Amino acid sequence: MTLTGKISRRLVLAAGAALVVTAAHAQVLDPLKFGALLPLSGNYGFLGVSERMGIDLAVSEINDAGGVLGRKVEVVYEDSGTPAQATRKATQMLERDKVAFFVNGGGSAVSAAMFEFAQRNKVIDLAIDPNAEELVTTKANRYSFLVPAPSSMIANAVMPEAAKLGKTVLFLTHDYSFGHAQTAEQRRVLKEVGGVKEVGEIKVPLNTRDFSSQIIAIRNAKPDMVVVNVAGVDATALFEQIWEFELFKNTKIVVPLLDFEDSWAIGPEKNRLISLAGVEWHDTVPAKDAQAFKARYQKAYPKAQYPVPTTNSVNAYLAVRETLRAIQRAGSTDTDKIIAALENHEVKDSLKPNPMLIRAKDHQWVQDFFVFRMKDPKTSAEPGDIYDLVSVAKGTDIVVPEAERKADLATQ
Amino acid sequence: MTRETVSGSHRKPPVAAFLSLLGVFAVLPLALRGLDISLTLGTEVLIIALFAMSYNILLGTTGLASFGHAAFFGSGAYAVAIAQQYGLGGAAIDLVLAFLAGLVAALLVGLLVMKKRGIYFGLLTLAFGQMFYIVALRWDDLTGGETGLTGLKRPAPFGLDLNDHITFYYFVLAIFMVAVWVIWRITHSPFGSVLAAIKSNEVRTQYLGYHTARYKLGAIVVSGAFSGLAGGLYAWFQYAAYPQNLFWIESGNIVILTLLGGGLSSFFGPILGAAVFVGAQDLISSYTEHWMFFFGLIFILVVTAFPNGLPEALARLLSLVRRPTRTTDASTAAVRAAPNRGTTP
Numbered sequence: 001m002t003l004t005g006k007i008s009r010r011l012v013l014a015a016g017a018a019l020v021v022t023a024a025h026a027q028v029l030d031p032l033k034f035g036a037l038l039p040l041s042g043n044y045g046f047l048g049v050s051e052r053m054g055i056d057l058a059v060s061e062i063n064d065a066g067g068v069l070g071r072k073v074e075v076v077y078e079d080s081g082t083p084a085q086a087t088r089k090a091t092q093m094l095e096r097d098k099v100a101f102f103v104n105g106g107g108s109a110v111s112a113a114m115f116e117f118a119q120r121n122k123v124i125d126l127a128i129d130p131n132a133e134e135l136v137t138t139k140a141n142r143y144s145f146l147v148p149a150p151s152s153m154i155a156n157a158v159m160p161e162a163a164k165l166g167k168t169v170l171f172l173t174h175d176y177s178f179g180h181a182q183t184a185e186q187r188r189v190l191k192e193v194g195g196v197k198e199v200g201e202i203k204v205p206l207n208t209r210d211f212s213s214q215i216i217a218i219r220n221a222k223p224d225m226v227v228v229n230v231a232g233v234d235a236t237a238l239f240e241q242i243w244e245f246e247l248f249k250n251t252k253i254v255v256p257l258l259d260f261e262d263s264w265a266i267g268p269e270k271n272r273l274i275s276l277a278g279v280e281w282h283d284t285v286p287a288k289d290a291q292a293f294k295a296r297y298q299k300a301y302p303k304a305q306y307p308v309p310t311t312n313s314v315n316a317y318l319a320v321r322e323t324l325r326a327i328q329r330a331g332s333t334d335t336d337k338i339i340a341a342l343e344n345h346e347v348k349d350s351l352k353p354n355p356m357l358i359r360a361k362d363h364q365w366v367q368d369f370f371v372f373r374m375k376d377p378k379t380s381a382e383p384g385d386i387y388d389l390v391s392v393a394k395g396t397d398i399v400v401p402e403a404e405r406k407a408d409l410a411t412q
Numbered sequence: 413m414t415r416e417t418v419s420g421s422h423r424k425p426p427v428a429a430f431l432s433l434l435g436v437f438a439v440l441p442l443a444l445r446g447l448d449i450s451l452t453l454g455t456e457v458l459i460i461a462l463f464a465m466s467y468n469i470l471l472g473t474t475g476l477a478s479f480g481h482a483a484f485f486g487s488g489a490y491a492v493a494i495a496q497q498y499g500l501g502g503a504a505i506d507l508v509l510a511f512l513a514g515l516v517a518a519l520l521v522g523l524l525v526m527k528k529r530g531i532y533f534g535l536l537t538l539a540f541g542q543m544f545y546i547v548a549l550r551w552d553d554l555t556g557g558e559t560g561l562t563g564l565k566r567p568a569p570f571g572l573d574l575n576d577h578i579t580f581y582y583f584v585l586a587i588f589m590v591a592v593w594v595i596w597r598i599t600h601s602p603f604g605s606v607l608a609a610i611k612s613n614e615v616r617t618q619y620l621g622y623h624t625a626r627y628k629l630g631a632i633v634v635s636g637a638f639s640g641l642a643g644g645l646y647a648w649f650q651y652a653a654y655p656q657n658l659f660w661i662e663s664g665n666i667v668i669l670t671l672l673g674g675g676l677s678s679f680f681g682p683i684l685g686a687a688v689f690v691g692a693q694d695l696i697s698s699y700t701e702h703w704m705f706f707f708g709l710i711f712i713l714v715v716t717a718f719p720n721g722l723p724e725a726l727a728r729l730l731s732l733v734r735r736p737t738r739t740t741d742a743s744t745a746a747v748r749a750a751p752n753r754g755t756t757p
Contacts, residue, residue: 082656083560083562083654083656084650084652087651088452092452092694108559109558112559112562113560116562116563116651120651139559176558177559
């Protein structure tokens with residue numbers, strides 16, 4: 001009895017060891033791996049789903065076309081979780097999976113930690129969902145790239161249009177670095193445009209799901225418009241309650257950064273409580289390749305939670321596709337060579353009206369940004385057709401000029 | 413009954429147990445390499461184990477369940493991070509500051525909770541812990557707010573390059589061993605005996621003439637100081653301090669892993685708990701993002717079936733395999749303490 005127990009234990013151990021050995025052996029040989037740390041839980045958990053679809057699409061397209069440098073591409077996924085968890089996972093991916101580069105979602109805190117990780121380990125990291133300015137200023141470094149638009153670009157694109165909606169404004173600010181930066185930048189633009197008076201600011205703690213007191217305060221202040229700088233699941237809860245309290249009837253609701261996921265969560269009818277929204281991407285933007293991209297997405301994900309690709313899918317897709325292309329151009333997975341291939345590269349098939357530019361100075365991916373009104377559901381062509389285009393902000397017009405950027409990555 | 417194994421006063425230090433502990437951790441890097449697991453996991457186990465040992469001064473020795481211990485851990489981490497922001501650095505300065513930060517934070521909280529016990533003690537520590545978290549989250553200028561303070565440097569004591577995984581591991585191991593030794597001395601001193609008496613029966617201890625509130629404050633402060641030290645090491649480990657270091661979930665984790673390791677009845681138990689917790693978090697979460705669910709199942713199973721944690725579970729399994737010979741010369745003190753299932757009122 002004891003004897004057989006011992007033997008089988010040994011057998012299992014031996015088999016396990018053999019498996020480990022073969023797995024390790026196979027890794028060294030072929031596929032090109034990169035690490036993806038995406039939010040799979042928490043306030044931004046739903047974004048990870050979209051991001052993963054974008055990444056998988058980019059990888060399958062490149063693999064179908066023969067891979068990169070003749071190697072098949074593989075993704076190692078992990079939950080980004082907290083900054084501490086993200087960097088721990090990243091360390092392991094680097095040591096165990098020998099990943100060539102990283103992409104990360106999970107907001108600005110995780111991204112700041114990953115940027116620092118990238119610099120320390122001299123490995124490339126691309127942030128695919130945060131909009132924090134600091135990632136291209138104080139936290140910028142030679143190994144890190146910011147794919148989405150930061151707060152300054154969003155404000156430059158949206159606030160001139162918002163200023164046409166009324167004379168008084170109240171800010172609803174998520175009380176952490178993202179919200180603070182958004183409101184500060186939008187204030188700056190409103191001041192430049194002129195003619196709009198700020199009548200107040202209400203700070204909303206992270207993970208607020210009951211907004212009744214804030215809504216009453218807004219009612220009492222009677223502003224012409226409320227600018228909502230609240231993100232994630234909190235934003236969905238806020239929209240539901242604005243609808244419930246019919247706040248939108250006397251006050252215009254401006255959302256400088258709206259995710260399709262949020263719109264979809266509250267439904268096309270309630271979505272119309274928003275008067276004006278800034279959106280990073282939608283399939284109806286006037287770009288040659290947008291509809292074709294949508295078709296590929298729908299073909300790949302017939303049962304996707306969202307009927308059309310979202311901003312988060314697109315940013316993830318572009319980040320991965322362009323980095324893999326850069327590896328192909330560089331002819332090597334050497335970090336310095338990939339960085340050189342990415343810097344100053346202009347992407348023609350950007351899925352947006354204008355080409356995308358990867359700036360060398362601050363590693364900002366300069367992309368177009370869009371201002372939308374909400375569509376009357378009766379005129380929608382299909383379920384995902386919920387926005388009407390107001391204006392296209394060309395990336396190079398709204399980005400902070402290179403000369404004004406303090407970050408100087410060359411010296412690092 | 414249980415107390416005798418943990419802190420029967422004036423006992424001779426279990427040199428054999430310390431040596432085997434040192435031995436296990438000294439060869440751990442080899443084992444991890446063999447299993448293709450990153451050594452950073454081992455370093456994290458050491459740091460979290462130190463945190464758990466500190467925590468167990470309160471839970472296991474004094475019988476006080478604190479639910480806000482991350483505040484002291486995080487204070488240590490932020491002390492190192494903030495000092496570095498202001499240009500202060502060096503291994504000794506960092507560690508002393510971390511220790512003091514945990515000590516001062518614990519003193520502040522301790523003064524307010526030292527007269528409480530049971531659920532009131534627990535809830536107050538939880539509330540104070542959250543206050544530390546909110547301060548870290550909101551005081552952007554000092555703490556970096558939500559993003560925390562990143563980009564820390566590991567110092568180079570005696571010319572050692574702590575950025576090297578192996579050097580850092582053994583450096584942390586050295587500090588860990590010294591700290592655990594000191595904690596052992598404290599819990600087995602006359603002071604520790606009073607703490608044990610408080611655990612058994614606080615009112616009776618008061619009738620014996622001891623000012624129990626002061627002793628509890630002492631326990632909180634010592635526990636907080638070593639938690640702060642662990643936090644300081646964690647800041648080095650992460651090259652950063654994050655608000656999450658202070659969050660109540662972190663406080664909850666330390667309670668769970670201490671219980672899992674059998675901290676209530678075993679001095680070395682929390683180390684085992686930390687190893688299992690950190691290991692499980694890492695290994696299970698590689699297969700499923702719902703790792704907490706599976707870990708929760710393990711926790712419920714162990715705690716309901718084996719109130720003295722994993723050491724008891726292991727000992728019982730072993731006694732199933734072998735006939736119950738009760739070899740008291742078990743390899744670690746943790747296992748030795750486990751069969752001792754007497755319950756203290």
